[in-house]
Amino acid sequence: MVSSLGPVGGTRRLADDRGHGGARDLGGAGLWSIGRGEGHRAGQFVGTLGGRAVTQRCVLLTRAREDESQLRSHLTDQGLRVLQWPGVQLQPLELPGGEAALGEALRSAEVIVFPSPGAVRCTWAQWPALGSLLGALGLRIYAQGPGTRAALEARGVLQVTTPLRTDAIGLADRIHRDVPPGTRVVLMVGNLAGDVLPRRLAAAGLSVARLVVYENRPPEDLAQPQCVVDCAVYGSPSAARNHLQNNPWLHAVPGVAYGPTTADWLMQNGDLPRVIVAEGPTWSAVFEAVNHVLKGSTS
Template identity: 30%
Template sequence: MRFEQIRRDRSVYEHPVQRRASGGAGGIRVGTRGSALALAQARAVVAQLERIEPTCSCSLVAVTTTGDRDRATSLTILGGSGVFVKELHEALLAGAIDLAVHSAKDLPTVLPLELEIVALPVRADVRDVLITRIASSLATLPPAARVGTSSRRRRALLAAARPDLKLLDVRGNVDTRLRKLDDGSYDALVLAAAGLERLDRLEQVTEYLDPDVFVPAPGQGALAVVCRRDDPWRDIFARIDDHEIRLAVTVERSFLAAFGSGCTVPLGAYATVEGERVRLRVAVAPNESGPVIRESAVWHRDEAVEGAGALAQELLRTLAAAAGRSWAPGAKPLTGRRVLVVRPAGQEQELVERLRRLGAEVVVEPLIAIVPPEDWREIDHTLLRLSDYDWLVFTSANGVRSVLDRMSVLGIPVEMLTRVRVATIGPATARALQEYGIEPALVPDRYVAEAVADALVAAGVAGKRVLLARAAEARDVLPRRLVEAGAEVEVVPVYRTEQRPLSESVRKELQGGTIDWVLLTASSTVRSLVAALGDTSSLHERVKFAAIGPVTASTARAYGLRVAVVATRYTSEGLVEAVVRAERSAR
């Protein structure tokens, strides 16, 4: 294999990328996540490409996804579907890579219109496996054994097979999970056989779980290659497609699609092609506690995709009956309401979790990307002189993460922040700082720039040196007020925001009135939404907007958006509370 290089995602996004045809001077750029497993999968696809087209030259480009950045939060809270693919598809659409290699089970059922699954070339062992040091099988694990898995499907199937086990969430790559098993954090793990096979770790397996009982996730074990529909090498990429694998995975994804592209229901679907027949086994549950509903069906191969969708519709009705009140309309204050969240990717999980607990159907459409500064030199020079400042002020959690990550790159210990007094704009920013073991000296009662300024002036900033780490596009009210109070202020933009396009599906929902609420968490989200829409007059009159505070509300109204509620507490919790109050008043 002729790999030119493996590049990290910073090289993709720090500088503008001109879209170019595949196979040009730089060869075919293959996008992948940066884990050992993802790289192994990408190399397997490249090997196939180079076998069928020996003249092609490929390089791997490693891209960090939402799921990679946040290793602590449950995948269910992160949103599950799409958290490992979104940034790769953005790189494809931007022309920064020419194709992306995914685990097929990570792909949402709806892709951007410009992209397609051009090939499903490889499928390894589809089974789940048990790994344990204390038993010979799942059946012989002792009662209350701690079993780690981040999959809702596996939790539901484990609960059905062994309700006496203690099921714990576990995140991280395969090596990280195995280390947690070895250090005693867990008694057993349930993983995919395919990943262990590709990493040459099958010797770790204690037991292979029967796929008729432990029904695999749709697409499990298969690799999916995604490219732009207009890519000039599309036909070359398509030559590595395996038609039997494609049919089986398409049937599984048809079943999944009937539950919705953002499905978080515990669900397994496993299809096998047997000549002219396709057999599908499925298992679904209303939640991780069950009950698990199992079905098996056989169709002629020409009818299997449609049949899988019809079977899913039948099971949806059965599932609703089995779930009882938890699926009944009106059980929770936001049941039946569709809520659009447009805040930056990777930062929506707490808000999404809270909305789902209240019964809302959440549509996640990040319209802002948080990207590094174009040039780090000024920031680096400033961070190396941290002890020269009296105050360091953070106005967002993004600023905290950007500064702390850059300090790590520069080899500056976190303890340097104890040499300055640190102020944060609110509790979310304070929590981001506390994750690094630093306690802010000042958090104002109101979470706006004006309140930070008032608190700093009251603390006595006259004659003090203040370093303000913020977004490049932030308002100037805070530095202006501090300068007026006699402070010497240095403003350093430590990150930028970039607008993302609005998907056609969400645009149609906003125009058709099938979105009930749009949550506006900052003025930047307002501007991005308006820019993405182009014409706000096309919004359906049913769509209501909720603003996190008066500044955001003012920005929204200036653009002609109908702000129905404004949070009295300027936090995501306060924003959700305001929507709930409005819904209860309306009913």
Template identity: 25%
Template sequence: MDKLPDTDILQGKIIICTYPKKDPDDFFEIISQLGAEVYYLPMIEVSPSLFQLQKEIGSYHWLVFTSKNGVSAFLQEQKPTNSNKMAALGEITAAELLKNGYVADFVGSGKSGADFAEELSGTIPPGNSVLLVLGNLAPDTLQRKLSANHPVDRVNVYQTIEPENIDENLLKQIEDDAYDLLIVSSPSAIKNLYATLKRNKTGLRLISIGKTTTTAMSELGLNPLVTAAESSYKALAEATISYFKKDLKNNTL
């Protein structure tokens, strides 16, 4: 069989993203160039929270960031010192640090919080103090794992909430099955979408950004068509393209 073309493999496909529109958006840039119609139905809103550290920032050996939102909210209020080392979960988080002038000393694989906890426990020397910079909905996976050998503090620097305004037309498209794929990049987004939909919940065609989001889907009785190889929007795009290539191949056999 001839190689399947990439240039128009997504032509006319309707893809709905459940995360807020970003600038830049690697997913949109890649997918729209291949002919897809990309729409945004944000199922979460993220806003900075007021926070206070339990001790001086310079007393922590490590600052641990798990998201881009955590980096931006934290740096609005605090300035790391030369005594702080920094760890980032995934390339997106590391890139946000770099954008603000900081280079991560360690970048985790980005596959899940549990994987990151394992990686950190083998990277941070025993006894080093750790500050976890998180959102209000982040589980205590990191804290439980690291607390065995490190003094650990946690600070919630942003909150993730359900959006006040939701595009009813796009919701109806999903309920009417008038779309090709839903792109989901967080557990909160799929939970909020599932709770908001009034019908046609079980047959959702989902692409997941990673294992943590896929787990949240499974808890709702949903299964993604594909889970991205790593937690990045570029990997989401690659997973989407891979799905349509496989679908096209199957339909032409």
């Protein structure tokens, strides 16, 4: 059984999660073989050194600044220019019934699941004392990936389980292994959350309630003048969609995806010269994927 508690008017789906494989290059023959009769020279001219032109490579990050601080720091330390243009704006949503509805949902549950750092931020923005309530209720707490786990730990929630396979399928399978059929599970999600996780949990015999705690919106100032970008990093299909709609010149820029869901969306809708999916949704895996793109653009 799957139920949903969220704002009046229901929710809207964007994309389903897919299976998470290893790191793979999903692109075509060449990074800058755009296929539209256009040329694109990688790098930005910044001066000369020893009589030779010097360029500074540029990487675009599209998640919230707090979610990519380590990645941004390591890219900057490598001498890269980093643009941080978040592709989504998360607006906390008050549940129908407010705090009383949240308390009732949690007291009737045995497991609570946070699929993303954004879900953690928006939940705590509305209920700053939630950590104490979770401790008092003794709920099992799951985070989909290491970034989400870190967001929970930063708020004092230390007993958190994260699956080895950090996508919706891996999370559902881990919860299924850990708890018996009939267990009541609460998912803290946004209005564009996919349905793979709740469907798999329900198919395993668990009782699932979805609490829609934030709305995913495009930032008002997302459109930017065209500039030279060597690689764009996308953390979700919605961020990719928002950026490509507002900045169509990014269609000519190779993309790195945090996970297979975003990579699938980019392959189907992005019309990019190349798409690479990181081995996992960690800063180190994305860092490696970005360097793979940058290395390829110089060959």
